Amino acid sequence: MPKATHFHQELATLRVKLLEMAAYTQRNLETAVKALHQRDYELAQYVIDHDRDINMMECEIDDLSLKLLALEQPMAVDLRTVVGIQRVSINLERVGDEAVNIAEKAMFLASRPPLPFSEKLTELAGVAGNMFAHALACFRDSNVETAFEVCRMDLKCNALEVDLLKALMDYMSKESPAVERAVHTILVSRALERVGDLSTNIAEAVVFIVDGQNIKHRFFE
Numbered sequence: 001m002p003k004a005t006h007f008h009q010e011l012a013t014l015r016v017k018l019l020e021m022a023a024y025t026q027r028n029l030e031t032a033v034k035a036l037h038q039r040d041y042e043l044a045q046y047v048i049d050h051d052r053d054i055n056m057m058e059c060e061i062d063d064l065s066l067k068l069l070a071l072e073q074p075m076a077v078d079l080r081t082v083v084g085i086q087r088v089s090i091n092l093e094r095v096g097d098e099a100v101n102i103a104e105k106a107m108f109l110a111s112r113p114p115l116p117f118s119e120k121l122t123e124l125a126g127v128a129g130n131m132f133a134h135a136l137a138c139f140r141d142s143n144v145e146t147a148f149e150v151c152r153m154d155l156k157c158n159a160l161e162v163d164l165l166k167a168l169m170d171y172m173s174k175e176s177p178a179v180e181r182a183v184h185t186i187l188v189s190r191a192l193e194r195v196g197d198l199s200t201n202i203a204e205a206v207v208f209i210v211d212g213q214n215i216k217h218r219f220f221e
Helices: 003-038 041-072 076-110 118-141 144-174 176-211
Strands: none
Touching (some): 003 118, 041 076, 118 176
């Protein structure tokens, strides 16, 4: 079998593994947010129990990526693809971790009276979830325009998180019995904002793969 053919078959396998990891991660993130909104302990536990699947997939992708780099010594777009897939898998695993963080806080909040910030939290979760979905789509389709759109969406995600933080801080100063619940809600909002950041990282990796541009730390308006 020609070397180039074997390499591209292995690269296709690597890509499929990443898309599978992406699907598992998206499922866990959506389930964590659902557990939070529905105050569902069992859904939250499901997220925690299945995080190990995402971790195992990251290890498999990392092993195969290193094997391809060491044995095949790819160049140009092939090299960028392998390195980019490694970057994406790292960020997917971190999104999985944030889903677990949300699920753990959902467990605590499910057993306490709700705070009056569900609409703000829902909006933030919606933006972060959309960013992640678009980031996965731009990788799947090698779409640079969508990747740049994800980067621009991060500004809104950050602003929503700051707005919610200010509201919760003000609420805590007036309602001392709600401090513990408010702190857990702040941690949820921080996890959602991190999902936005990690989605941006994935989008940046797509631009690197497709165009060879390093757009890390670029400010988007």
